[in-house]
Amino acid sequence: MGSMTDAPNRQNGPALSREEMERAYREMLLVRRFEEKAGQLYGMGLIGGFCHLYIGQEAVVAGIGLAMKKGDRSITSYRDHGQMLVAGMTARGVMAELTGRSGGYSHGKGGSMHMFSKEQEFYGGHGIVGAQVAIGTGLALTSAYKNDGAVSIVYFGEGASNQGQVYESFNLAALHKLPCLYVIENNRYGMGTSIERSSASKDLSKNAAPWGIPSRKVDGMDVAAVYQAAKEAMEHCRSGKGPFLLEMETYRYRGHSMSDPAKYRQRSEVDEMRRTRDPIETLKAEMIKHGIDESFFKTVEQDVKATVKDAAEFAETSPEPDASELWTDVLVGE
Amino acid sequence: MASPILMPALSPTMEEGTLARWVKKEGDVVKPGEVIAEIETDKATMEMEAVEEGVLGRILITEGTDHVAVNTPIAVLLEEGEDASAADALDLGPKTEPTAKVEKNIPAPASAPQAPTSTTTDIVEPEWGETAEITVREALRDAMAAEMRRDEDVFLLGEEVAQYQGAYKVSQGLLDEFGDKRVMDMPITEHGFTGMAVGAALSGVKPIVEFMTMNFSLQAVDHIINSAAKTRYMSGGQMSCPIVFRGPNGAAARVGAQHSQCFGSWYAHIPGLKVVAPWSAADAKGLLRAAIRDPNPVVVLENEILYGKKFPCPVDEDFILPIGKAKIEREGKDVTLVAFSIMVGVALEAAELLAEQGIEAEVINLRTLRPLDTETIIKSVKKTSRIVSVEEGWPVAGIGSEICTVAVEQAFDWLDAPPARVCGLDIPLPYAANLEKLALPKPEWIVEAVRKQFGD
Ligand SMILES: Cc1ncc(C[n+]2csc(CCOP(=O)(O)OP(=O)(O)O)c2C)c(N)n1
Ligand SMILES: [Mg+2]
Numbered sequence: 001m002g003s004m005t006d007a008p009n010r011q012n013g014p015a016l017s018r019e020e021m022e023r024a025y026r027e028m029l030l031v032r033r034f035e036e037k038a039g040q041l042y043g044m045g046l047i048g049g050f051c052h053l054y055i056g057q058e059a060v061v062a063g064i065g066l067a068m069k070k071g072d073r074s075i076t077s078y079r080d081h082g083q084m085l086v087a088g089m090t091a092r093g094v095m096a097e098l099t100g101r102s103g104g105y106s107h108g109k110g111g112s113m114h115m116f117s118k119e120q121e122f123y124g125g126h127g128i129v130g131a132q133v134a135i136g137t138g139l140a141l142t143s144a145y146k147n148d149g150a151v152s153i154v155y156f157g158e159g160a161s162n163q164g165q166v167y168e169s170f171n172l173a174a175l176h177k178l179p180c181l182y183v184i185e186n187n188r189y190g191m192g193t194s195i196e197r198s199s200a201s202k203d204l205s206k207n208a209a210p211w212g213i214p215s216r217k218v219d220g221m222d223v224a225a226v227y228q229a230a231k232e233a234m235e236h237c238r239s240g241k242g243p244f245l246l247e248m249e250t251y252r253y254r255g256h257s258m259s260d261p262a263k264y265r266q267r268s269e270v271d272e273m274r275r276t277r278d279p280i281e282t283l284k285a286e287m288i289k290h291g292i293d294e295s296f297f298k299t300v301e302q303d304v305k306a307t308v309k310d311a312a313e314f315a316e317t318s319p320e321p322d323a324s325e326l327w328t329d330v331l332v333g334e
Numbered sequence: 335m336a337s338p339i340l341m342p343a344l345s346p347t348m349e350e351g352t353l354a355r356w357v358k359k360e361g362d363v364v365k366p367g368e369v370i371a372e373i374e375t376d377k378a379t380m381e382m383e384a385v386e387e388g389v390l391g392r393i394l395i396t397e398g399t400d401h402v403a404v405n406t407p408i409a410v411l412l413e414e415g416e417d418a419s420a421a422d423a424l425d426l427g428p429k430t431e432p433t434a435k436v437e438k439n440i441p442a443p444a445s446a447p448q449a450p451t452s453t454t455t456d457i458v459e460p461e462w463g464e465t466a467e468i469t470v471r472e473a474l475r476d477a478m479a480a481e482m483r484r485d486e487d488v489f490l491l492g493e494e495v496a497q498y499q500g501a502y503k504v505s506q507g508l509l510d511e512f513g514d515k516r517v518m519d520m521p522i523t524e525h526g527f528t529g530m531a532v533g534a535a536l537s538g539v540k541p542i543v544e545f546m547t548m549n550f551s552l553q554a555v556d557h558i559i560n561s562a563a564k565t566r567y568m569s570g571g572q573m574s575c576p577i578v579f580r581g582p583n584g585a586a587a588r589v590g591a592q593h594s595q596c597f598g599s600w601y602a603h604i605p606g607l608k609v610v611a612p613w614s615a616a617d618a619k620g621l622l623r624a625a626i627r628d629p630n631p632v633v634v635l636e637n638e639i640l641y642g643k644k645f646p647c648p649v650d651e652d653f654i655l656p657i658g659k660a661k662i663e664r665e666g667k668d669v670t671l672v673a674f675s676i677m678v679g680v681a682l683e684a685a686e687l688l689a690e691q692g693i694e695a696e697v698i699n700l701r702t703l704r705p706l707d708t709e710t711i712i713k714s715v716k717k718t719s720r721i722v723s724v725e726e727g728w729p730v731a732g733i734g735s736e737i738c739t740v741a742v743e744q745a746f747d748w749l750d751a752p753p754a755r756v757c758g759l760d761i762p763l764p765y766a767a768n769l770e771k772l773a774l775p776k777p778e779w780i781v782e783a784v785r786k787q788f789g790d
């Protein structure tokens with residue numbers, strides 16, 4: 001397995017306050033438990049089609065979430081449940097979309113890969129690899145156009161980073177100094193293809209260098225490191241200096257989607273990562289060092305379990321969309 | 335509390351599988367993520383992971399068992415410290431039904447789904463009064479300028495639209511009036527800038543995307559269809575994408591196969607888009623203004639050869655046309671000719687030739703390809719009993735196929751002859767001048783198609 005340790009760890013001392021650690025822990029655990037439940041419901045046949053779980057990558061969204069301000073926008077690929085929960089979308093609404101019910105964010109018409117929330121400035125949920133990078137650049141164009149002070153967070157995989165439109169977008173964002181934070185979630189695999197087999201660029205964080213876009217490679221399994229890098233990057237974007245690129249070195253524990261025989265990597269690689277780099281366990285150890293006691297973790301576990309259980313019940317009982325929904329939402333005003 | 339471990343569905347289509355091997359034994363402690371068994375599906379052997387922590391209390395399905403249905407209990411998981419007898423309390427009947435009863439509330443359709451039909455009689459177009467002769471190029475420019483003055487959120491982007499004043503000079507003068515924030519030159523990056531424009535439209539502004547020609551919209555067709563047209567639907571009505579994709583469409587002159595094709599039927603095929611195809615200067619100005627104001631993605635198919643043609647156009651500052659309404663350009667009682675864009679002129683020429691032969695043709699200028707004004711078409715067919723569609727594009731699955739189908743579906747009993755299509759030849763457009771001429775519809779082809787309907 002390639003080294004993950006060359007990513008600089010956080011720079012000086014603890015980056016997170018006690019409050020931030022608690023929030024990050026709660027959000028990461030919510031994503032983890034939510035995804036486990038989604039996997040279970042998939043196994044029971046309640047969720048169909050493609051369903052891409054975020055388990056293992058939680059520190060990325062949680063760390064960036066801590067650095068985001070109200071009004072900031074975000075957009076990602078089909079691996080979107082974590083982003084949505086951290087953006088403040090409800091577990092009920094997301095889970096009910098996974099089960100294709102009327103209580104889902106898209107009334108069941110989007111599914112796991114396509115959910116949106118105007119209220120939380122979350123712009124999807126995109127099934128075409130790389131498409132969200134150009135669209136996300138447009139979210140930042142709106143900010144520049146309206147001078148609204150928002151930063152747009154554009155998540156994409158290391159596999160997506162090979163798409164031509166990514167580089168078209170970098171150029172456009174740099175030319176027009178758009179407040180756009182590009183986040184490569186390098187989880188080492190695009191479906192069954194490892195990064196070594198998909199990219200001749202060995203350091204993705206340098207991929208925006210020709211356009212003068214500043215960048216950093218970050219330990220994406222360490223929520224404090226993610227937060228620190230995101231904070232700095234977002235200050236850069238917000239101050240009118242243009243885009244910033246962060247490469248998050250992260251890992252997905254589960255298969256690409258639910259039907260992934262996982263023959264492209266060793267089981268031991270996954271186990272090793274879980275044992276030594278798990279983002280939730282890492283933060284927990286740090287919190288214990290800071291004197292946060294067991295009762296906090298117990299309470300959070302109970303709260304999160306209750307939220308997820310409630311979401312699953314809602315998602316199982318919410319009715320299917322009415323047949324009349326077939327013809328709605330095709331065009332505005334009809 | 336003891337809980338059953340169920341046979342998992344490991345793919346979207348899996349209904350049953352083989353329990354190939356138990357990796358854990360009865361009495362083993364299992365942790366979430368640990369492999370407990372191997373399951374064989376029709377496609378692959380997959381590892382089954384524990385979801386919850388506990389002790390494998392009892393194995394219910396032995397390894398090597400085939401045809402184990404999804405959701406069958408295969409083992410019992412005990413909490414640590416719990417006795418194996420706790421398993422006895424469980425109801426282990428096969429759980430083939432999902433826990434929630436899914437109401438099948440989709441009624442059997444009363445009839446097979448029909449193509450969309452329109453009612454356009456209630457769209458009244460006001461009298462716009464005085465007109466002046468302007469070119470289609472000027473009409474398009476004036477439409478953009480008027481809408482940009484009216485709405486700060488409207489802006490234009492594309493290749494060569496600003497400094498160069500437009501590759502075909504359609505955006506002449508706009509940079510001077512509106513500045514480079516609202517008239518943006520783009521690098522040759524259609525996929526990227528179209529996606530960017532869609533994102534901007536989704537989040538609060540109203541871009542007009544100019545493709546130097548519609549041929550290059552193919553680079554960006556994914557964003558037009560998958561991003562712009564579908565997001566409204568996929569978001570359950572939360573998002574809207576007020577954007578215009580415009581540029582010259584169809585054959586120009588001698589630019590060869592890759593630069594000469596009609597995208598009318600391509601884009602008209604897509605739910606979630608509107609598609610207009612102006613012919614005259616008034617069409618161009620009125621439809622482009624409507625397209626910019628429309629809260630939906632609208633494709634505007636212009637025509638390079640028409641850019642320099644002059645037509646009378648209303649001078650009224652508020653002049654605008656409704657999307658979705660066709661225009662009868664010439665009235666007649668013997669045959670209906672339906673055309674759009676540059677073919678409207680060709681159909682009018684054909685109508686002249688037919689009139690010399692004593693046949694009065696009614697010529698419909700579609701103006702909009704989606705939604706199609708079926709009402710105007712059907713009303714005309716019921717009057718004339720004959721219909722010929724005319725388009726520059728290819729015949730297979732073209733706009734003409736749709737028009738003829740609509741006529742047959744909705745006016746079969748009124749027809750005195752099979753509907754006919756006049757189309758461009760079913761070939762990539764050749765470069766040679768003579769061949770090019772032979773490949774594109776001309777008035778004589780229309781006359782011939784009509785005469786055939788009269789039994790000649
Ligand atoms: C344009 C396009 N090509 C191919 C696919 C099929 N596909 C879906 S996900 C994927 C791999 C993407 O990997 P990566 O960007 O690393 O994201 P990850 O799944 O690891 O989060 C592929 C090839 C697609 N959806 N869109
Ligand atoms: Mg990846």
